[in-house]
Amino acid sequence: MEFLTAYAGNIIMITVGFILIYLAIKKGYEPLLLIPIGFGAILVNIPHGELMEVGGFIRYLYEYGILTELFPILIFIGIGAMIDFGPLFGMPWVLLLTIPAQVGIPLTMILALTLGFTPERAASIGIIGAMDGPTAIYVASLYAEDLLGPIAVSAYMYISIAPLLIVPLSRLLLSKKERLARMPYKQGTYSRILKIIFPIIVTIVIGLLAPKGLPLIGALMFGNFLKECGVVERLSKSAQNELSNIVTLLLGLSIGGTMVAEKFINLSTLMVFGLGVIAFITDISFGLIAGKIAYYLTRGKINPLLGATGISAFPMAARTAHLIARQEDPDNWILMHTIATNTGGQIASVIAGAVVLSLIPQYLGL
Numbered sequence: 001m002e003f004l005t006a007y008a009g010n011i012i013m014i015t016v017g018f019i020l021i022y023l024a025i026k027k028g029y030e031p032l033l034l035i036p037i038g039f040g041a042i043l044v045n046i047p048h049g050e051l052m053e054v055g056g057f058i059r060y061l062y063e064y065g066i067l068t069e070l071f072p073i074l075i076f077i078g079i080g081a082m083i084d085f086g087p088l089f090g091m092p093w094v095l096l097l098t099i100p101a102q103v104g105i106p107l108t109m110i111l112a113l114t115l116g117f118t119p120e121r122a123a124s125i126g127i128i129g130a131m132d133g134p135t136a137i138y139v140a141s142l143y144a145e146d147l148l149g150p151i152a153v154s155a156y157m158y159i160s161i162a163p164l165l166i167v168p169l170s171r172l173l174l175s176k177k178e179r180l181a182r183m184p185y186k187q188g189t190y191s192r193i194l195k196i197i198f199p200i201i202v203t204i205v206i207g208l209l210a211p212k213g214l215p216l217i218g219a220l221m222f223g224n225f226l227k228e229c230g231v232v233e234r235l236s237k238s239a240q241n242e243l244s245n246i247v248t249l250l251l252g253l254s255i256g257g258t259m260v261a262e263k264f265i266n267l268s269t270l271m272v273f274g275l276g277v278i279a280f281i282t283d284i285s286f287g288l289i290a291g292k293i294a295y296y297l298t299r300g301k302i303n304p305l306l307g308a309t310g311i312s313a314f315p316m317a318a319r320t321a322h323l324i325a326r327q328e329d330p331d332n333w334i335l336m337h338t339i340a341t342n343t344g345g346q347i348a349s350v351i352a353g354a355v356v357l358s359l360i361p362q363y364l365g366l
Helices: 002-006 008-026 031-044 057-066 070-082 086-090 092-098 104-114 119-130 133-143 145-155 158-173 192-209 211-229 233-257 267-297 304-309 316-328 335-364
Strands: none
Touching (some): 031 057, 031 233, 057 070, 070 133, 070 211, 086 092, 086 192, 092 267, 092 304, 092 335, 104 119, 119 145, 119 267, 119 335, 133 211, 145 233, 145 267, 158 304, 158 316, 192 211, 192 335, 211 335, 267 304, 304 335
């Protein structure tokens, strides 16, 4: 009994690790990431293991991979190499739907400030609203190292929460008639030059407007450039496979390592999780409202479900919105439209992170 009392926190966090592993294996929620995170949480909470102390191997991974922002940046190279911007080229107007879907970021920041968090920590919590794990980790590692664990775990909650929120919110905010809207899709042809130039232009423009976010957008677009330039197929495949797999493994263990009981079980952690859920609900709700407005402005030519996919939860959001439309009408296929919007949401979330990174130093006078 004395042992259980002394190590109650460790037992709780080991249980949390088992839950994450269960969700990964049984439910299929992002197993490539949740399994390393869950196992890492178990490892660092075994009494006297000291894997997160000086000399522990997870501590080294954390210091050289997270605190240096190396792992999140490398992950973005892999993500960029996997993305196909083709559907977005055919429907560039969907980018307008991604802007309202980022409202959760400033709202969550304001709520965090109201709850007493410092501006740096509030901004780090607010970026959860981007619904993009690597972006949240990158910002938190710079300005809220003590909250990195709960912010990272909360940011990756979109893996399971996004589909669970999109379904009820779409039924609450949209009528059946609006969800039934059909959108014809015409396969476009795009020149190789456009695909090559696009990542370069985006990198330059965003880099000039929000230079603090250049590591994020630059890594994402560099990965995409490897894919589209067509002359470094080996590098592109390595970025998509070996690089992404290795960094995901090490990133997951590092994040799991931050889930030490004495640092994780506190009121701040609970508030971060609560604010994260609020951010997700806000993003999806404002996206659906924007889609609803687009539906009426175009006289029913745009299915408002697209608004729920303006977030960075790729491809879960796109798939969920498409399935909702098909449940209403089995012959209604809007998958390519939702994919295009969801791809735009990837860009929008990184841009949002870049803007936050650029504004924080100005606000704090750094």
